[in-house]
Amino acid sequence: MKHLWLMAATIGLATVSAHAASSPVSSPVSSPWEQPAAALVDQVAAILGPGHVNLTVRNLSSIPADQVPLIRRLLVQDLKSHGLTAAGADSANSIRVTLSESATKRLWVAEMSEGNQTQVAMVDLGPIQAQHSAAAAGLTLLSQQLFVANQPVVAILEMPEGMMALEPEQIVLYSHMANGWQEQKRMNIAQQRQSARDPRGALLGHADGSNFDAWLPGVHCTGSLSPDPSSGGSNFDCRESDDPWAVTQLSPQLTAPADGASEMNGTAAPIRAFYNASRNYFTGVLAPNDGPGLPPFYSAALISRPAGSAALLLGGVDGKVQLVENGALKPVAGTRDWGSDFAALQSGCGPATQIIASGSGEAAIDSLRAYEMPALEAVSTSPPLAMDGTVTALSPAPDGKSVIAVVRNAVNEYEVDRVTALCN
């Protein structure tokens, strides 16, 4: 059978969300399929003209089966309005509508057979929206996407004036506008450095809310944010440096641990650690280094302990999670499923600090999960929250009520998400 392609125009339509597509539609008026059905029938009618047609509809797409009768009804109605009456198989003309899709978008195709000739019309419905399942019961983690960057985001710092993103070659300022977080300014870090496959960095906000430190392998920057982004946004200076990085933020709620940190104006000074600039981990040497000998580690978080003291949680290069408490290094059980990144969260769901840890699963479908640590064993307190890719950085928000996650997705974009806990 020969296919003709007369009048096979494509009409770009507004995206039909998966949520809407999967929801029961009580009335054709509110159906998301109304517009594409009308567009397809417009093309069909222009080719066939009035008459009787035999209409068949098949579904080769992810559209739920219970939507197909509705779509068929819409098509029949639209055909009727163009003088085409759906009739039996003995009609001279037949229309086969295929609800199809590629990996990324939906496509509806009408094949119109007239004698031994077939003509084709198509309607492009646009991208398929990923569908997210509802959260399970229990303490639930919620993720809210803040923005997406094309370059690796190695650290995030939330400040009163906005959000600062550290990239391997730039510091980027974001402001919260009516339509969400928007990039305001990019500032180059002049220092030349070697690129890294697993780029990392750190940001530290000062208690005054405007000054900050930024670390990249071999580089240390200091600067301040201006309250008015339009006036320049930020001033900073960078220099070559092997100085230790801050691995924890200022922690006003906690008393300082015995290991490595000191009191500073009523807040715990950040713990600093030396970073191996040619690799992707901290050497295990803290500054000042008056605690026990530590192994090389990827991540650290300051957590509150049941007795009211604070302790430093370390994610070792060897995959072991250990706690530095009262001058001793103690292994933590129940962390077999942890990845290399975690951050402390004061959700208020119970007295303890929650630890949000990345999963140890597949890179393409990483997850975050909340844990508490009443003793030396991590106990999960939430179901896993699936992320859109690999979690590459986690840091606590200044108020401790949420954590900021950086997620590298399948196409190497970096999504910055705020993760909060919902008490059930």
Add this chain to the structure above:
Amino acid sequence: MLRHFAISSLIVGLALSVGARTRPHYGGSLRVEIEGDPWRSPDGIARRMVLDGLTALDAEGKVIPDLAADWQSDNNDHHWQFHLRPSVHFQDGSPLTSAAVVMSLNLSCTQNCPWTAVHAVDNSVVFVSDSPTPNLPALLAQDAFLIALTRTAEGQSPANLIGTGPFQFAAFNRDVLTLAANDSCWQGRPFLDQIVLIQNRSVRDQWLDLSVDRADVVEVPPQQIRQAQQQRLTVVVSPPVELLAIKASDSGTLANPMLRAAVAQAVDRGALFNVIFQKQGEITAGLLPQSLTGYAFLFSPDRDVNKANELRGGLAPAPLLLAADGDPTMQLVAQRIALNLHEAGFNVQLAKMRNSPRADLTLLKLPIVGSNAADALAILLRGAGENAPVTTQDPAALFRAEHDVLDLKTLIPLLDLPRAWAVGSRVRDLRLRADGTPDLAGVSLEGAQ
């Protein structure tokens, strides 16, 4: 049967990692075994480790900057300017310059190039063509246009392939190629210290080595994917990345288009799919897969011997020469097609491709790469020997373009095939490129020091 991919399965298929328990560790030596030549173009596994292109395709097939930081086109896509990324060096320490890129491109493409002329202008490379080349950024991501150093600082031709990629040539001895990490790679040093590539190793021996931890990454031909899974190997399978097709000559015996149409009707794709390829891949009569276009189902893959006989019109054509390369599977496919054609009244002689430059029918594999259907079609047609710019992104117009090509019956699609690899337990973060080859620059080893 139509198979469609959800986005999630596509992504998982592209990026499977094994036990990503921590951030990637640096160090270690990865052992990879293959049947063929690692330098073979277009898909030799070593080429992409040593060389970069001006552009690249990400895991989903989108064109992204590589050695070119950005580009622009003028004059209705007759003129393209690619600006080179600054501070990039070849593995011998010499800087990447626009002149070096032009020399490399002129050496790698001597005829049927997608450009008329290529020039170095300051730190950019300018392509000029007589006809529009809207797909040039995607074409430049192809293996044929990877950039290699052609002259050393001393003016000599390099003894080994030198590029800007994450690994550099270290040694070659008795089928063992050793690549070492490029510490100064512009994209960052790879996690592995070195890759040891064993070539000319049978699949059977590869799997044996994998089972006793003497290999980390080995090949799984499409027809053996099921067997590998039954043996509980960890198999990473790409989406369809190759189109198995017959190229029919439009001269000689098959100059008559009715005869070519008869050949197309006589081929039994179902038998190839079920028997030879063990139900791996997808039966197709379209050039691009359903997962890329959404309309591939419009091209019917059904066999119709009666129709084939009718199209032949009682003619008794001269014997057809069907060429396929020496790969045993391709020879099996050729035999099966010869049988199909015999049932439709054709006599067919089989020949190995390199001995049959004037074959009536040639069995070949064409690349299916890219997430953009227009670029993918242009790349596929170029693989079939045609420079055919595809300008439209409109599905109906793409269908029309594909339909026009297929209507000539000089290309007869058979199956869309994936690529697959089996990986050992200590391999982490193995991802496949858009062409189904493993991206070893991001791989690390569990427990590496």
